[in-house]
Amino acid sequence: MTAAIVALVLPLVEGRDSGWAPWIWVCFALVPILVAAFFAQQRRLESRGGEPLFPQLLLRTPAFRWGLMWQLVFWCGQASFYVVLTMYLQLGRNLTALESGTVFLGLAIPYFVAVALVPRLVARLGRLVLVLGSVANLLGFAALAIVASTGASVGWVLVGLVFCGAAQGLSIPPSTSLVLGTANAEDAGVVSGALSTMQQVGGSLGVAIVGTVFFGALGSTAAPRGSNVADAFAASLEPLAIVAAAAIVLTFLLPRGGRARGEVR
Structure with a gap:
C-alpha cells in the first residue's frame, strides 16, 4: 500500500518538473496493480486466520x-x-x-x-x-x-x-x-x-x-x-x-x- 501511494503521489509532484517523463506513466500504471496486490494479500491473510490491516468485514x-x-x-x-x-x-x-x-x-x-x-x-x-x-x-x-x-x-x-x-x-x-x-x-x-x-x-x-x-x-x-x-x-x-x-x-x-x-x- 505504501508503494501504491508513492507510485501515485510522487509522479504528480515531480511530473511537471520532469517534463512528464516515461517513468511518470510507468508509476501511474503500477498503482492499480499494487492496490490489487495489497487487497489480494489481505484476503489471503484473513482466510488463513491472520490479522489483516483491512478486515474484509x-x-x-x-x-x-x-x-x-x-x-x-x-x-x-x-x-x-x-x-x-x-x-x-x-x-x-x-x-x-x-x-x-x-x-x-x-x-x-x-x-x-x-x-x-x-x-x-x-x-x-x-x-x-x-x-x-x-x-x-x-x-x-x-x-x-x-x-x-x-x-x-x-x-x-x-x-x-x-x-x-x-x-x-x-x-x-x-x-x-x-x-x-x-x-x-x-x-x-x-x-x-x-x-x-x-x-x-x-x-x-x-x-x-x-x-x-x-x-x-x-x-x-x-x-x-x-x-x-x-x-x-x-x-x-x-x-x-x-x-x-x-x-x-x-x-x-x-x-x-x-x-x-x-x-x-
Whole structure:
C-alpha cells in the first residue's frame, strides 16, 4: 500500500518538473496493480486466520467504505486550498505572512461557529449536513474565483473564506463520526488508522494535483506578478470545485441507517 501511494503521489509532484517523463506513466500504471496486490494479500491473510490491516468485514460495511472514500475526496481540497490561497495572498496581493494569517481568521471564525451548530444540525438533517458543507465549499470557491478574476479588493476575499470555513465546520466532525462510528472495540485501532491514512493521502494528492494546476498556470515566470498569480489561483479553484462536487455525490452513497456510535443518518 505504501508503494501504491508513492507510485501515485510522487509522479504528480515531480511530473511537471520532469517534463512528464516515461517513468511518470510507468508509476501511474503500477498503482492499480499494487492496490490489487495489497487487497489480494489481505484476503489471503484473513482466510488463513491472520490479522489483516483491512478486515474484509469492515470493507463490506457501506458506512466504512464510502465514509473513507468521502474522507479521501474531502481532504484533497483542504491542504491544497491553504497552499494556493497563501500563495495568492502573499504573491498576488503582496501581503506579509502576518497579514495573510490575519485574513485566514475569516475562515477560522465561521469554522468554529459551524462546529458549535453541527450537533443540532445533524440531529435534524442527518447526512444532508455534509451536502450543505460541500455546497458552501462550492460557493466559497466561486466567490474567490470572482475576486481573483476581477481584482476586487482583498476584503472581498473574506466573503469566500466565510463560506469555506463554514463548510469545513459542517463537514469534518460529522464525517469523522461517520467513519469512527463503524468501529467496535476490537476494530477501533484499524478504523482510526484507516481514517487518518485517508486524510493524509487525500491531503498529499490534493497538494500534488492542485499545485500542478497552479504552477502550470503560473508558467515559468521568474518573478510572478499579481495578475499572473491571480489567474493561477483562479485556475486552481477549478479542481477544488470538482472535489467539492464529488463530495456531494459521495454523500448520497452513505447509508441512511441509525446513528449508533455517532453515525450520521
